[in-house]
Amino acid sequence: MTGGVLKVVPVLWRSGDGPPVTIPRDPAREAARHELSKRMYHENDPGLLQRTLNAFWDWVDRLFGAASTATPGGSVGLLVIVLAVLAVVVALWWRLGTPRRTSATSAALFEDRPRSAAEHRAAADAHAAQGHWNQAVQERMRAIVRSLEERAMLDVRPGRTADEAASEAGRTLPDHADPLRTAARDFDDVTYGGRAAGEGTYRGLAALDDDLERAKPQLTGSTLATAHKGRQGAAG
Structure with missing residues (x-):
């Protein structure tokens, strides 16, 4: 013991009556180890997040390596499978669209105060002039439905959806039934x-919209009643 500090020296014991063999430490090695343990030598070491990411990508690399050996065609076959899966995902996304917060079948076509067909057309043209095609499509569809209501081809009913309006108008204007359904679908997809x-x-x-302005309805019993109600409302 020197200066109150106890130094431990490694001892190698051996059987027999002889004294134990000691292994002296290398002072230079101990000094180097102590020096390299200082913080200044580890400032640029990867952080915990970086080490975690590196471990993750190493795992992914090993996973794909194992999969490529088990896949017919090796790495090329695995690449083909991955591309096929991605193509299916993209196709489903394009076909189904993003998840909807509100069901298209339960959302009303008109959301604000009642406006005339001319006002909706003016709003649509203003959006189109700025290249805002989503808003232009929405306002033009509203103009179509409002125009049919003003001409008594549809009864004025709050809460009507684009699909409902297209279905009802298609019975009055059968020659335009398919374009009306397409217009309603475009409105729903955008909105x-x-x-x-x-x-x-x-x-x-x-x-x-222009074609419908020139179209004449094929009146049935229900549409005659709607037209009569519309004339009465206009007279009142």
Whole structure:
């Protein structure tokens, strides 16, 4: 014991009556180990997050390596399978759209105060002039339905959806039933499906709006009653 400090020296014991064999430490090695343990030498070491990510990607690499050996065609076959799966996911996403917060069948076509067909057309044209095709499609579909209501081809009913309006108008205007259903689907896809409309979609709705302005209804008993109610409302 020197200066109150007890130094431990490794001892190698051996059987027999001889004294134990001691293994002296290498002072230079101990000094180097102590020096390298200082913080200044570890400032650039990867952090916990980086080490975790490195371990994750190493695991992924080993996983794909094992999968490629078990897949016919090796790495090329595995790549083909991965691309096929991605293609299916993209196709489903494009077909189904983003998850909807509100069901398209329960959401009303008109959300704010009642406006005339002319006002909806003006709003649609203003959006189209700025290239805001989603809003332009929405306003043009509202203009179509409001115009049919104003001409007594549809009864004025709050809470009506685009699909309901297209179905009801298609019975009065059977020659335009398919374009009306397409217009309602475009409205739903843009409003609730998270899809982006283009200029072509809007131009199609504008052309349908123009055609409907010149169309004459095929009146049945129910549509005659609707038309009569509309005339009475206009007279009042």
